[in-house]
Amino acid sequence: MKTGRTVVIIDDEKQIRRLLRLALEAAGHQVHEAETGEAGLLEIVQRRPDVVLLDLGLPDMEGVEVLRRLREWSNVPVLILSVRDEAAEKVEALDAGADDYVSKPFDTAELLARMRVLQRRTLAETGDAVFTEGALSVDFAARQVHLDGREVKLTPTEYSLLRVLVQHAGKVVTHRQLLRTVWGEKAESQAQYLRVYVTHLRKKLETDRDQPPLIKTEVGIGYRLSIDA
Amino acid sequence: MKREPSPSPARGLRQNEFITAIAGVGALTAICWFLASLIGHEAIALVYLLGVLLAGMVLERWPVLIAAALSALSWNFLFIPPHFTFRIAKLEDGLMFATYFIVALAVGSLTTRLRAREQLASQVRVAEESERLRKALLDCVSHELKTPVAAIGAASEALALSTSGANDGALTRQLATEIKDGSHRLNRVVNNLLDMTRLESGVVEPKREWCDVRDLLESAIDSEREALSSHPVNVRTPDDLPLVSLDHALVEQAVAKLIGNAAAYSPTGAPIEIAARTDADKLHITVSDRGPGIRPGDEALLFEKFYRGDAAKAGGLGLGLSIARGFIEAHGGKLTAGNLADGGACFTITLPARMTDARAVEPIT
Numbered sequence: 339m340k341t342g343r344t345v346v347i348i349d350d351e352k353q354i355r356r357l358l359r360l361a362l363e364a365a366g367h368q369v370h371e372a373e374t375g376e377a378g379l380l381e382i383v384q385r386r387p388d389v390v391l392l393d394l395g396l397p398d399m400e401g402v403e404v405l406r407r408l409r410e411w412s413n414v415p416v417l418i419l420s421v422r423d424e425a426a427e428k429v430e431a432l433d434a435g436a437d438d439y440v441s442k443p444f445d446t447a448e449l450l451a452r453m454r455v456l457q458r459r460t461l462a463e464t465g466d467a468v469f470t471e472g473a474l475s476v477d478f479a480a481r482q483v484h485l486d487g488r489e490v491k492l493t494p495t496e497y498s499l500l501r502v503l504v505q506h507a508g509k510v511v512t513h514r515q516l517l518r519t520v521w522g523e524k525a526e527s528q529a530q531y532l533r534v535y536v537t538h539l540r541k542k543l544e545t546d547r548d549q550p551p552l553i554k555t556e557v558g559i560g561y562r563l564s565i566d567a
Numbered sequence: 568m569k570r571e572p573s574p575s576p577a578r579g580l581r582q583n584e585f586i587t588a589i590a591g592v593g594a595l596t597a598i599c600w601f602l603a604s605l606i607g608h609e610a611i612a613l614v615y616l617l618g619v620l621l622a623g624m625v626l627e628r629w630p631v632l633i634a635a636a637l638s639a640l641s642w643n644f645l646f647i648p649p650h651f652t653f654r655i656a657k658l659e660d661g662l663m664f665a666t667y668f669i670v671a672l673a674v675g676s677l678t679t680r681l682r683a684r685e686q687l688a689s690q691v692r693v694a695e696e697s698e699r700l701r702k703a704l705l706d707c708v709s710h711e712l713k714t715p716v717a718a719i720g721a722a723s724e725a726l727a728l729s730t731s732g733a734n735d736g737a738l739t740r741q742l743a744t745e746i747k748d749g750s751h752r753l754n755r756v757v758n759n760l761l762d763m764t765r766l767e768s769g770v771v772e773p774k775r776e777w778c779d780v781r782d783l784l785e786s787a788i789d790s791e792r793e794a795l796s797s798h799p800v801n802v803r804t805p806d807d808l809p810l811v812s813l814d815h816a817l818v819e820q821a822v823a824k825l826i827g828n829a830a831a832y833s834p835t836g837a838p839i840e841i842a843a844r845t846d847a848d849k850l851h852i853t854v855s856d857r858g859p860g861i862r863p864g865d866e867a868l869l870f871e872k873f874y875r876g877d878a879a880k881a882g883g884l885g886l887g888l889s890i891a892r893g894f895i896e897a898h899g900g901k902l903t904a905g906n907l908a909d910g911g912a913c914f915t916i917t918l919p920a921r922m923t924d925a926r927a928v929e930p931i932t
Contacts, residue, residue, distance in 0.1 A: 425816070443754055530777040530923060533810050537779050555782050557816045558774075 342366040343457065344385055348378030348404065349393035349419060354442070358391065361446045375399040379407060387414060389456055392436070394420045394427055402427075402434050409435040415456035419444070425558030429512050432559070438509045439559075455508035455565070469504045471565050474543065474552065476504050483543075490542050495520065499535050500543075503553065503563040512560040536561060581627065588622055588630035592637045596645065608646040608660075612667045615642055619671045623678025631679050635671035642667065703873040711756045711884050715749035722746045751793075759886045762820070763872070766893035773814035773898045777923065780804065780811055780843050780850065787822035788841070794830040795839070803842040811850050812921040817894045818852075821902070824891035825854040825914045831883065832876060832912065833858035850920050855913035860906040869904060888914075 345367050349355050352373075359369045370385050372378035375396045382390060390408070394401035405416060418431045418439035428439050437456050440449050467479040475484045481497060483490045492500065502519045503511060517525045517532055525531060536553060544552050554562045595618045599611045615638040622634045643653055647660050655661045722745035729738055765771050781804050788800055822841070829839045837857035844851050861869065868874055870892045875885040888904075891914075895902040900918035907913050 443750065530810060533777045533779050537782075537810075540782075551785060555779075555786055555815075557786060557819060 343388040631675035718749040829856035
């Protein structure tokens with residue numbers, strides 16, 4: 339597996355593009371830039387990138403519009419670059435098919451880690467039936483969860499919530515995505531179920547208070563199963 | 568939040584005042600009607616005068632003068648013999664009526680003028696206060712913005728020079744760290760100014776959703792981990808803490824500011840305690856430190872914009888607590904400061920909020 343990836347950056351700020359190029363090239367990636375949504379889509383067609391970094395505030399069209407058009411024909415992983423305090427915008431982009439986001443001003447290390455997560459093959463792709471991360475191991479075939487080798491008893495709802503998070507390990511999953519997958523379309527507005535079951539899951543899985551939390555809260559957006567990337 | 572009164576409803580207000588004045592005189596007349604047989608028509612004048620005085624304390628000038636004139640006329644018409652005419656039979660009644668008329672008008676006009684002067688004085692005070700704030704803002708902001716900009720500029724220039732000559736890895740790293748620290752500081756200042764601006768323009772509206780308070784505290788702690796590197800943190804929450812309906816982001820940021828404040832004002836190594844509990848309809852969050860505590864009399868002052876305590880470490884705008892209080896008040900809650908019995912400051916957030924017992928939600932499978 340090669341480490342260097344082809345990256346397309348779509349951002350109208352020249353300085354941000356220049357800095358991203360420096361950081362990404364230093365990490366061994368190949369970088370292509372675009373200043374507008376239109377140019378960005380063209381660049382993606384031509385370069386066939388492994389990952390796209392997309393700014394939400396573009397001059398010619400909304401970042402979300404770029405995403406919608408892109409998702410009509412491509413599944414390339416998309417990482418949103420956006421300023422803080424725009425949770426609603428991020429949620430919209432994530433629900434429109436973006437894979438994850440980083441907030442500006444961002445940490446280069448964090449950006450690279452997020453990109454690595456996007457490059458990991460999903461469990462469905464690898465065909466692995468067992469997910470292991472730190473002390474946690476989830477056996478999908480047996481529907482069993484172990485923590486430090488001890489089996490953890492989960493209710494069916496807790497298990498399916500954990501399963502969704504594990505399937506997207508390292509990536510943010512929005513409240514809506516979780517509610518819809520675990521409880522069905524009708525439960526999309528029933529956020530309290532989600533809070534309650536996340537609390538239950540945490541009680542069972544985050545037994546060591548000194549450890550960083552396994553299920554990370556992304557305020558106003560969703561949850562993320564933290565992994566070492 | 569202080570807001571300027573908007574000018575548009577002034578006309579409606581004035582109309583209301585006239586109605587109040589007329590209705591007041593009417594009500595007073597009804598009362599006097601019953602009193603008249605007991606106290607005689609001369610004393611009625613004093614009752615009316617009292618009414619005009621009260622009107623002068625709460626109403627504008629013209630409504631008060633209307634009330635004065637109206638009361639004089641009703642007194643004459645209803646109470647001064649002969650009744651139900653504006654004629655006055657006796658000379659002393661005539662004299663009394665004239666005197667009443669003048670005294671009522673004078674009282675009305677004087678009390679309203681006095682009030683106008685008071686209002687003016689308080690407006691001047693507000694103007695002076697805002698002038699002081701503007702100056703503090705300028706001094707403070709320019710210092711807080713220029714310092715990191717200068718650091719970033721100097722370090723990056725040195726970096727550009729050093730890489731062209733002999734490459735010193737340690738120096739490069741040190742300069743890069745300077746730039747990183749400078750940009751973090753700059754980012755903090757910009758965020759604080761943006762928060763303050765959002766608060767002052769009144770656009771902060773809480774978006775309530777069900778929250779796990781423990782989760783909220785953890786993310787607040789996480790966002791201040793740099794400041795907390797030299798302070799152990801203890802979190803105390805009851806096991807049966809319910810879900811609370813609140814704006815996670817707003818409250819988290821307020822708690823984070825309190826934690827940052829506690830870290831800034833307590834000696835290295837001193838622990839910071841964070842606790843949360845609920846009663847029937849309120850959530851209480853306390854953040855306490857082992858610093859020097861709050862000087863008596865400073866409890867209200869420290870929430871002022873740009874106020875910085877004597878024990879503050881260098882750097883910072885003095886906006887943190889002010890923003891924290893703004894966020895909590897925008898959320899309908901209260902943020903208060905006090906001292907612990909055995910030393911150290913203690914900040915308490917009290918938020919009215921709906922709650923649900925986490926165990927009470929039926930599982931749907």
